[in-house]
Every structure is written in structure tokens, then in C-alpha cells.
Amino acid sequence: MAIQVWDYRAEYEVERDDVLAAVDQVMRSGRLILGESVASFEKEFAGYCGASHGVGVGSGTDALMLALRALDIQAGDEVITTSNTAIPTVSAIVSAGGTPRFVDIEPDTYLMDATRLEAAITSRTRCIIPVHLFGQCVDMDTVTAIAGRHGIAVLEDCAQSAGATHRGRRAGSMSRVAALSFYPTKILGGYGDGGMVVTSDAALAARLRRLRVYGTDKTYYAEEHGYNSRLDELQAEILRRKLRRIETYIERRRELAGRYDEQLRGSGLTLPQSSRHNRHVYHLYVVRHQARDAIVKALAARDISVGIHYPWPIHRMRAYAYLGYREGSLPAAEKAARAVFSLPMYPSLTTADQDRVCEALLEIVPEVSAA
Ligand SMILES: Cc1ncc(COP(=O)(O)O)c(C=O)c1O
Known part of the structure; x- marks a missing residue:
């Protein structure tokens, strides 16, 4: 499935x-x-x-x-x-x-x-x-x-x-x-x-x-x-x-994020950083890897779809070129756009499906890193 x-x-x-x-x-x-x-x-x-x-x-x-x-x-x-x-x-x-x-953005968050x-x-x-x-x-x-x-x-x-x-x-x-x-x-x-x-x-x-x-x-x-x-x-x-159920949704998202953190620690992916002053509600669980495109492709081959938030920083889009920013104007945003991707995340995601995503990543990331 x-x-x-x-x-x-x-x-x-x-x-x-x-x-x-x-x-x-x-x-x-x-x-x-x-x-x-x-x-x-x-x-x-x-x-x-x-x-x-x-x-x-x-x-x-x-x-x-x-x-x-x-x-x-x-x-x-x-x-x-x-x-x-x-x-x-x-x-x-x-x-x-x-x-x-x-x-520009903070490179970690x-x-x-x-x-x-x-x-x-x-x-x-x-x-x-x-x-x-x-x-x-x-x-x-x-x-x-x-x-x-x-x-x-x-x-x-x-x-x-x-x-x-x-x-x-x-x-x-x-x-x-x-x-x-x-x-x-x-x-x-x-x-x-x-x-x-x-x-x-x-x-x-x-x-x-x-x-x-x-x-x-x-x-x-x-x-x-x-x-x-x-x-x-x-x-x-x-x-x-x-x-009336919003706190339940948030708690489930936080639980799923905790499970990703645990299973993917040491995987080679850079995991989301949360400021200690924040309660993160994990609308998205965004990870980073230099070989992002190869990982996304390998996941797709296993029927696992991920998102990319976002593949282009706004200042590099044609619609906003008139604002005068160039490649290099906002290096942290540009760097993130090349490497981030978002793992499946929504309250009704099952732990079994989440485990499948983690298992796939634990196999794929070392493979693409070695290639
Ligand atoms: C950061 C951010 N701002 C604004 C919006 C706009 O919201 P909507 O899609 O409801 O117009 C979105 C959603 O796409 C968003 O993610």
C-alpha cells in the first residue's frame, strides 16, 4: 500500500x-x-x-x-x-x-x-x-x-x-x-x-x-x-x-515526531531542531540531506511519497525576480531549498506506516551516501 x-x-x-x-x-x-x-x-x-x-x-x-x-x-x-x-x-x-x-533564515530551524x-x-x-x-x-x-x-x-x-x-x-x-x-x-x-x-x-x-x-x-x-x-x-x-479535538491532533503529531526522532537518530539525516522555548506542533516533519533527490526517488520506488517544503526560495522564482534578489542573496534559504524534504505527517498516520517509512530511510540513506 x-x-x-x-x-x-x-x-x-x-x-x-x-x-x-x-x-x-x-x-x-x-x-x-x-x-x-x-x-x-x-x-x-x-x-x-x-x-x-x-x-x-x-x-x-x-x-x-x-x-x-x-x-x-x-x-x-x-x-x-x-x-x-x-x-x-x-x-x-x-x-x-x-x-x-x-x-535570511536560521540554518537549523x-x-x-x-x-x-x-x-x-x-x-x-x-x-x-x-x-x-x-x-x-x-x-x-x-x-x-x-x-x-x-x-x-x-x-x-x-x-x-x-x-x-x-x-x-x-x-x-x-x-x-x-x-x-x-x-x-x-x-x-x-x-x-x-x-x-x-x-x-x-x-x-x-x-x-x-x-x-x-x-x-x-x-x-x-x-x-x-x-x-x-x-x-x-x-x-x-x-x-x-x-474540540485540536489538542488530540497536536499530541498525536508530537508523538509521531518523537517516534521519527528516535528511529532516525543516527540515520545520516539532519532531523528537525526545535527551540527549547517552543512547543512545536509539527505541521511538517522536515529533514535534510545533501542527496535529497536520490532519497526521494528511492522512497517513491517503495510507494512512499514525501513533500519538499520548499524546492525554491521565493526570491528565486520568476514571479518575484523583480525584487532584485540574486542567487547568493539569502544563502541559508537557498541551501535549505536544495536539501530539505518532509516525511509523512498527519494525525491518522499509523505507527505501522511510519515504521515502514523509517525502515526504508534506514536502508536508503546509507546507500545513497555511499554512492
Ligand atoms: C506559511 C503559509 N502562509 C500562508 C498560507 C496560505 O494559506 P491558504 O492556503 O489557506 O491560502 C499557507 C498555506 O498554504 C502557508 O503554509
């Missing part, structure tokens, strides 16, 4: 009754858009993240873009993030009218190297987006201190890190505003697209509610240029019910 890097079907079988009950509840409610389920889920999920307000939107990408709009990012304003992230972190900046600027921020700040810098990548948080104390000194807003990209903590604080509670994704693979995954902006700033939340519905506060009258980006009732009700 093939082993996928991610698969929702086993989980669905277990949770099917609850998912179908959620669908039925919404279908019978008479309200499909911005009703009770969205309102309740917004409160509950924002509370889980340690924030006062939640605004459900169409995707994590929209959550980032709308948050930047709500922060009044204007054309020419610079927003600092990393190049080793999902494309939407950067596309959201451009969609909001901003100019992305990159700092692949996270934003916050000590490089100060040097990247210019008179045009308006926002910093630390990306809590793969399930663990950026060093937010350093980010917050630098941003505070310069009067720059911070927007956490928590798309991969719902439930992660840094020095005991939840992802999404450590900045003025934060963006989360409910894309199916995520820690709290829906059955389609969805996202949320969380904040403890009531005025910002009100602005976001306006921006997600054509810029309107009242029907058919736009106060400002807005969008249509709403989390729908069906996803919200399913996610609301799944939220």
Missing part, C-alpha cells in the same frame, strides 16, 4: 458522523453565509489562539492580505518576511500593494533569523511578517523588541502553527494581528479552503469585517474598497467541532 505524505481519509472515517451532522445542521439552519456557526467559531478559535476577536475569511492567503490592508499598507511600503516560506506569504504582500523584503531584522529595516518598512514555519514559532521576543523600537507593525503568519507556543504564549497572540489557514492539511484543517484573522484590537477587527464583505458596514453601501472573502457556514461548523 502506498504511503502518502498527507491523507485525510482515515480521519474522515473516524469523524464522519460528526462531519455529516455539521453539514446537516447548517443545511437546515436557513443561513449559509455569515451565520451562527461562523460567529461561534470565530469566538472559539480566537480564544484558543489567545486573541479577543476572530474574523473568518476565505483562505489563509486572504487572511494575510486583508490583515495587511487593515494595517493600511500602501504602495511602496516594505514588508519584511523570509524567502523560505509558502508562496502566499509573499503573494499576499504584493496583493495588498506592498513590496516584500527578505531576511529554517525560521526567520530575527537577529537580521534590524539591518533590513528602511524608512519604508511598515510591517514584519514572522512565519511560524512547519509548526514552530519564530523568536518573537527579538521580533517584537525590534519592531517596537522602530514603530513597525507585526503580523504573525500562523498558517502552519495553530496551537504552537513560544515561551508559553500561543501563536497568534504575540503580535497586533495574525493570520491562520484552515487548508485541509493544516493543524486545524477543513474540507476546503478557509482562514481567519485573529487580533485583540477591536477597531482592527471591525475594519477586517468590513474588508471581507466588499468594504461594507451596511448592505449595498461601500465605505472603502473591499473584497468578498468569507469563511462559509459549512466549513465553520465542521471546524468548530474539530477545534
Whole structure:
């Protein structure tokens, strides 16, 4: 049997009754858009993240873009993030009218190297987006201190890190505003697209509610240029019910990560490094090896699929070449892109399948290293 890097079907079988009950509840409610389920889920999920307000939107990408709009990012304003992230972190900046600027990553954790921020700040810098990548948080104390000194807003990209903590604080509670994704693979995954902006700033939340519905506060009258980006009732009700199980999902991911750590220690792979200040939620279990491509190929021959997060740093993509970065501009991000790959990781992955992945790697890695 093939082993996928991610698969929702086993989980669905277990949770099917609850998912179908959620669908039925919404279908019978008479309200499909911005009703009770969205309102309740917004409160509950924002509370889980340690924030006062939640605004459900169409995707994590929209959550980032709308948050930047709500922060009044204007054309020419610079927003600092990393190049080793999902494309939407950067596309959201451009969609909001901003100019992305990159700092390099820490080679061990692949996270934003916050000590490089100060040097990247210019008179045009308006926002910093630390990306809590793969399930663990950026060093937010350093980010917050630098941003505070310069009067720059911070927007956490928590798309991969719902439930992660840094020095005991939840992802999404450590900045003025934060963006989360409910894309199916995520820690709290829906059955389609969805996202949320969380904040403890009531005025910002009100602005976001306006921006997600054509810029309107009242029907058919736009106060400002807005969008249509709403989390729908069906996803919200399913996610609301799944939220009650989020700690179980996270614990299982952490357990699987612990098993990988144990079995793959000494394998020749570089295993994920977690800061001692972090509770890592392992959205992805990312390992590194110089012979990555040969290993991935050999795994595929055994019907084991892995992911690569990410094969190209954003600054080396054609879409963002205009930003002026070159090969060598961000060496740690470029180096990671050549060597990382992500092992199967999702709560319903069985330990038997995980053992098969480990056994395969323990055979393959020494072989390719010797070749
Ligand atoms: C780091 C990061 N930011 C933003 C997003 C965007 O989320 P979505 O796919 O819900 O638009 C994703 C997910 O792909 C992500 O991994």
C-alpha cells in the first residue's frame, strides 16, 4: 500500500458522523453565509489562539492580505518576511500593494533569523511578517523588541502553527494581528479552503469585517474598497467541532515526531531542531540531506511519497525576480531549498506506516551516501 505524505481519509472515517451532522445542521439552519456557526467559531478559535476577536475569511492567503490592508499598507511600503516560506506569504504582500523584503533564515530551524531584522529595516518598512514555519514559532521576543523600537507593525503568519507556543504564549497572540489557514492539511484543517484573522484590537477587527464583505458596514453601501472573502457556514461548523479535538491532533503529531526522532537518530539525516522555548506542533516533519533527490526517488520506488517544503526560495522564482534578489542573496534559504524534504505527517498516520517509512530511510540513506 502506498504511503502518502498527507491523507485525510482515515480521519474522515473516524469523524464522519460528526462531519455529516455539521453539514446537516447548517443545511437546515436557513443561513449559509455569515451565520451562527461562523460567529461561534470565530469566538472559539480566537480564544484558543489567545486573541479577543476572530474574523473568518476565505483562505489563509486572504487572511494575510486583508490583515495587511487593515494595517493600511500602501504602495511602496516594505514588508519584511523570509524567502523560505509558502508562496502566499509573499503573494499576499504584493496583493495588498506592498513590496516584500527578505531576511535570511536560521540554518537549523529554517525560521526567520530575527537577529537580521534590524539591518533590513528602511524608512519604508511598515510591517514584519514572522512565519511560524512547519509548526514552530519564530523568536518573537527579538521580533517584537525590534519592531517596537522602530514603530513597525507585526503580523504573525500562523498558517502552519495553530496551537504552537513560544515561551508559553500561543501563536497568534504575540503580535497586533495574525493570520491562520484552515487548508485541509493544516493543524486545524477543513474540507476546503478557509482562514481567519485573529487580533485583540477591536477597531482592527471591525475594519477586517468590513474588508471581507466588499468594504461594507451596511448592505449595498461601500465605505472603502473591499473584497468578498468569507469563511462559509459549512466549513465553520465542521471546524468548530474539530477545534474540540485540536489538542488530540497536536499530541498525536508530537508523538509521531518523537517516534521519527528516535528511529532516525543516527540515520545520516539532519532531523528537525526545535527551540527549547517552543512547543512545536509539527505541521511538517522536515529533514535534510545533501542527496535529497536520490532519497526521494528511492522512497517513491517503495510507494512512499514525501513533500519538499520548499524546492525554491521565493526570491528565486520568476514571479518575484523583480525584487532584485540574486542567487547568493539569502544563502541559508537557498541551501535549505536544495536539501530539505518532509516525511509523512498527519494525525491518522499509523505507527505501522511510519515504521515502514523509517525502515526504508534506514536502508536508503546509507546507500545513497555511499554512492
Ligand atoms: C506559511 C503559509 N502562509 C500562508 C498560507 C496560505 O494559506 P491558504 O492556503 O489557506 O491560502 C499557507 C498555506 O498554504 C502557508 O503554509
